[in-house]
Every structure is written in structure tokens, then in C-alpha cells.
Amino acid sequence: MWNLDQDWYSPRSLLSTPTYYDFPGDRFIPNRSLMDLDQAKTFLTNTKKTKKCHNQNFNDAYRQKLYEKLNLDSEGKPFRMLVFRGSPKSSKKSIRHVDQLQEEDAAALRNSGNQCIPRRYPKKESKVLDAPNIRDDYYTSTFDWGKNNMLAVGLGTEIYVWNSVTSGVSRWCEAAGNNYPTSLSWSEDSKYLATGFADSQLHLFDAETSKPVRNLEGHSKRIATVTWNNRILTSGSRDNSIINHDVRAKKSEVLWVKAHTSEVCGLKWSKRGNLLASGGNDNRIYVWDSSRMNSSNFLHCFKDHKASVKALAWCPYDSAVLASGGGTNDRCIKLWNAQKGTNICSINTKAQVCGLQWNKHHKELLSGHGYSTSAESNQLCLWQYPSMTKVAGMDPHSSRFHNLPHGLDPHFSRVLHLSQSPDGLTVASAGGDETIRFWELFGPPVTDKRKESVLDNLLSMKTMQIR
Numbered sequence: 001m002w003n004l005d006q007d008w009y010s011p012r013s014l015l016s017t018p019t020y021y022d023f024p025g026d027r028f029i030p031n032r033s034l035m036d037l038d039q040a041k042t043f044l045t046n047t048k049k050t051k052k053c054h055n056q057n058f059n060d061a062y063r064q065k066l067y068e069k070l071n072l073d074s075e076g077k078p079f080r081m082l083v084f085r086g087s088p089k090s091s092k093k094s095i096r097h098v099d100q101l102q103e104e105d106a107a108a109l110r111n112s113g114n115q116c117i118p119r120r121y122p123k124k125e126s127k128v129l130d131a132p133n134i135r136d137d138y139y140t141s142t143f144d145w146g147k148n149n150m151l152a153v154g155l156g157t158e159i160y161v162w163n164s165v166t167s168g169v170s171r172w173c174e175a176a177g178n179n180y181p182t183s184l185s186w187s188e189d190s191k192y193l194a195t196g197f198a199d200s201q202l203h204l205f206d207a208e209t210s211k212p213v214r215n216l217e218g219h220s221k222r223i224a225t226v227t228w229n230n231r232i233l234t235s236g237s238r239d240n241s242i243i244n245h246d247v248r249a250k251k252s253e254v255l256w257v258k259a260h261t262s263e264v265c266g267l268k269w270s271k272r273g274n275l276l277a278s279g280g281n282d283n284r285i286y287v288w289d290s291s292r293m294n295s296s297n298f299l300h301c302f303k304d305h306k307a308s309v310k311a312l313a314w315c316p317y318d319s320a321v322l323a324s325g326g327g328t329n330d331r332c333i334k335l336w337n338a339q340k341g342t343n344i345c346s347i348n349t350k351a352q353v354c355g356l357q358w359n360k361h362h363k364e365l366l367s368g369h370g371y372s373t374s375a376e377s378n379q380l381c382l383w384q385y386p387s388m389t390k391v392a393g394m395d396p397h398s399s400r401f402h403n404l405p406h407g408l409d410p411h412f413s414r415v416l417h418l419s420q421s422p423d424g425l426t427v428a429s430a431g432g433d434e435t436i437r438f439w440e441l442f443g444p445p446v447t448d449k450r451k452e453s454v455l456d457n458l459l460s461m462k463t464m465q466i467r
Contacts, residue, residue: 119362121382121392125437126426129162131155135180136416136432138310138327138354138370139238139265139281141225143417143430144193146186148207151419151428152193153436154181159195161210164421172210173203183235185226192247194233196223202235204247218243218253225310229269229290234276236264242278244293257295259286268312270319275299275338277322279309285324287338300341306330313356315385317363325353328371333383347388349381350374355418357427359442364391366441368429370414379415380429382441396429396437 133156135142142154149164157175162168175181175197183196192213193205202216202223221238228234232254233245242264244255259278266279276288285302307327315321320339326332331351335344352370359366363385369377378393413432420427425443430436 122440123394125396126440127438129436129438131430131434131436133158134416134430134432134434136414137182138308138352138416139182139224139263141183141185141265141310141417142181143419143428144184144186145419145421145428146190146193146207147188147422148186148190149422150186150190150207151436152184152186153430154184154195156180159184159205161193170210172205173212182222182224183226185228185233187228187233188230194226194228194235196226196235196237198222200237200239202226202233202245204233214247214252216245216247216252218245218256224263224265225267227267227269229273229276234267234269236267236278236280238263240264240280242267255293257288257293259295259298259301260284262308265308266310266312266324268314270314270338271316272319275314277312277314277324277338279312279324281308283307283309283326283330285309285312285322285336287322287336287341300336300338302334302336302341302343304334304343304346305332307352311353311356311367313358313365316358316360323356323358323365325349325356325367328352331373333365333367333388335386335388344386345388347383349377351377351379352414354415355429357418357420360420360424361442361445364442366418366427368415368418370416379413379431380439380441392441394439396431 131153135154135156140154143152145151145164151162151164152172153160153162157180159172159174159181161170161172172193173195179197179199179201181195182198183194185194186192187194191207193207195203195205197203200219200221200223202219203212204214204216205211206213216233216235219235219237219239219241223235223237225236226233231246231248233247234242235245236242240260240262241256241258242260243253245252246254260280260282262281264278264280266277268277269275270277274290276290276293278286278288283303283305285305286298287300287302288298302324305324305326307330309324309326311323311325313323315323320337321344322336322338324334324336326334331349331353333347333349333353333356335346336342337344349367349369351372351374353367354370355368357366358364365383365385365388367381367383369379369381378395380394380396381390382392383389384391415429415431417430418427420442425440425445427439427441428436429439
């Protein structure tokens with residue numbers, strides 16, 4: 001089909017007459033018409049008869065220096081050009097050391113994670129809501145933010161729920177007579193709101209209908225604290241007892257224990273649900289194992305606080321660590337090892353500790369404070385864990401009272417309650433000045449730089465399983 005010129009594919013040395021082209025040829029496929037093959041053959045086969053041409057201006061000293069420059073490296077060793085420097089013989093870190101490289105990278109990431117990058121903390125709250133008739137009582141816990149973005153709060157004899165998405169407010173109930181809510185807690189799935197009252201009643205409210213669906217009995221005095229562990233609702237009362245209620249059973253009371261000698265004002269289940277911490281007005285903390293819990297069988301009893309213990313919080317990144325805060329005569333935050341039963345550290349905050357909240361995104365602990373013996377103390381304090389160094393302090397709530405006991409600072413109203421949003425970025429504080437204040441304090445979330453993409457893993461020799 002095509003008439004091809006033989007000159008394009010035949011060596012010109014086989015033809016009688018050389019063909020000349022107007023292009024110099026390819027880099028790897030030479031143009032033979034530009035070559036003098038006869039002269040090249042002569043040089044190769046008759047090297048003994050070929051005379052070497054030397055420039056008379058180049059003496060022996062110059063030739064020696066030129067030889068050294070071309071054949072020796074900077075250290076005077078023979079220089080070899082085009083040597084594969086990445087071979088196992090010459091490379092300091094060959095493919096045999098891939099595991100070692102992975103360990104070094106992991107150590108570098110750990111070191112970079114330990115470096116404290118300063119964050120900017122808010123100087124003022126992002127939102128303020130009125131909370132009229134909120135009860136200024138240390139022994140109540142009527143403030144909880146559920147996973148459904150609903151914030152429940154007890155105001156006087158009534159219970160109100162604020163929707164953080166729509167900013168809508170609804171009233172759920174009103175107690176009769178001298179009765180009033182003393183404790184609140186959303187269930188883990190936020191389908192129910194448990195509410196304890198001053199007359200020892202314990203009601204369950206349905207989150208969809210906002211109506212009471214069940215009344216749980218067992219206590220004889222006010223219920224100061226309630227907490228959930230899956231479908232088990234645990235309540236602590238002024239009658240010094242702790243009761244576990246199974247809300248699925250017809251007879252809800254499944255366990256009754258009494259170890260505290262005074263009112264139980266603090267309860268908190270661990271994240272795994274295997275440990276329960278209880279604090280009381282007898283200045284003691286008990287740690288219970290859920291599998292063998294009875295009045296005389298507790299894991300530990302901590303007696304170091306010098307006042308009642310209401311504030312309790314389990315560490316989210318160290319399941320064995322429990323944080324506790326003492327009342328006016330104690331003013332200390334203490335960290336405990338619940339496995340060993342030992343005290344890790346104690347910090348004198350110079351103020352009554354009313355609430356504790358762990359930061360889910362950064363290793364920090366937020367404390368809310370009440371009456372203080374020092375003008376230098378703050379109502380909200382942020383502590384870095386595990387050093388427990390104070391990194392921020394705020395005084396948002398103003399005082400409405402001036403006739404306080406001698407030695408207490410009258411300028412600030414105490415923070416009664418603390419709770420955080422489901423995403424762990426916003427903290428809400430309820431104060432005796434009848435306000436609820438919101439703080440963008442726990443963000444922004446930490447981005448995990450250690451998570452590599454699939455493409456990075458494929459391109460990185462360090463993550464390959466085949467050596």
C-alpha cells in the first residue's frame with residue numbers, strides 16, 4: 001500500500017552510494033551517513049600504530065592535577081561515576097530498616113502531639129438566657145444538656161426545656177405546693193428525662209410528648225442527684241441511700257445501698273458503665289463496681305475532702321481517672337486513680353467547687369465555682385491535664401447578694417451548674433444571678449494529622465506490607 005524508500009530502513013554502509021540527510025539524527029538511533037565508519041574501525045583495530053597527540057602546553061603537573069580532579073573525590077578517594085548510591089552497601093538506611101523508620105515517625109508524631117499549642121479562649125459568653133427563680137442551692141442538680149440538643153433546667157417549681165437548634169422554649173411541668181424539682185438528667189438516648197423532687201418523688205418524662213410516663217419509688221427524702229447507665233437510673237437522696245432503678249421492669253428498684261452517713265449529693269457513672277462514683281455531705285467519695293455492688297462492698301472510699309462532694313466527673317481519655325470537687329470548707333479539686341485507689345493530685349482553687357466538665361477535644365478540665373475566700377479566684381477555671389496548670393479564668397456571673405458569711409467574696413454570684421453540648425464544643429453555666437451563659441470554650445476540635453489517605457499509604461514505602 002505504501003511505497004517506502006529503502007534508505008529509511010537500510011544501513012547506508014551496505015549501499016554503494018551514501019545518502020545524505022538534512023537532519024542530524026536521533027539521540028539513540030544515530031544517522032550513519034554522518035559517521036566515518038572506516039576511520040572509526042582503524043582507531044579500534046590499529047591502536048598500537050595510532051599516535052597520541054599531546055598539547056605541548058600541558059605539562060606533567062597539569063596532567064596530574066587534572067587526573068586528580070577527574071578521578072578523586074574531595075577526601076582523596078577514587079571517584080566512581082554513575083554509582084547507585086541507594087544500594088544496601090552504600091545506603092545508611094536501606095529497605096531493611098523500614099520498621100525502624102515507622103517507629104521514628106510514630107515517635108515524632110507523639111512528640112508533636114505533646115507540644116502545647118496555645119489556644120484562644122473567649123473573653124465573654126456567646127449567649128445569655130434569663131433563668132428567673134433558679135434555686136440557689138448547692139445540693140441541687142437541675143441542669144442538663146441532652147444529646148437531642150435540649151437543655152433542661154429547673155426554675156422554681158417548674159421545669160423548662162430550651163431547644164438549642166430552634167431556640168424554642170417549652171414548659172414541661174409545675175410542681176404543686178411546696179414541692180420543687182431538685183435534680184434532672186437526660187437518658188443516654190435522650191428519650192427520657194428523669195426528674196427528682198423535694199418530696200422524694202422520681203418521675204420519668206417522655207421527650208416527645210413532654211408528659212410524665214412513670215413514677216419511681218424508693219426514697220423517703222429529697223432526691224439531690226440522678227444519673228443514667230444505659231437503662232439503669234441511679235438516684236441519690238437526703239435519706240443517705242442510693243437506688244438503682246431498671247426503668248424497663250415493672251418493679252423498678254433492683255438495688256438499694258446505704259454507705260454514706262449524710263445526704264448523697266453527687267453521682268456519676270463511668271463511660272464504660274462498670275464504675276459508679278458517689279459523693280456525699282459526709283465529705284466522702286465511694287467508688288462502686290456495678291457487678292458486685294452492695295452497702296458493704298465498695299471498691300474504694302476516699303476521705304481526703306474536708307467538705308461535701310457534689311462535683312464528680314470521669315476522665316474521657318483515661319477511664320481510671322476520677323475528678324472530684326469539694327465544698328466551701330475544702331475548695332479543692334482532686335484527681336483519683338479508681339483502679340489503685342490512690343490520690344493523683346490535689347489543687348486548692350480557693351473557692352467552692354460546684355461543677356466539673358472534661359473537655360472532649362483537648363486534655364482540659366473545666367471547673368465551676370461558688371463562694372470564694374479570695375478575690376483572685378475565678379468562677380470558671382480551665383485546667384490543663386495532667387499537669388493541672390490553670391490556663392484560663394472567667395467571671396461572668398455578677399452577685400445579687402451582699403450579706404454573705406464573713407470571709408466570702410460578695411462581688412460574684414456562684415456558678416451552680418455546668419453542662420456541655422452534645423458535640424462537646426459549647427459549655428453552659430447556670431448562676432445564682434438567674435442567668436444561663438454559653439461559652440465556646442472547648443473548641444475547635446483537634447484534627448488528627450496521623451490519619452493518612454489511601455493514596456498516601458499506597459505511595460509511602462513505610463506503610464507497605466511487602467518488603
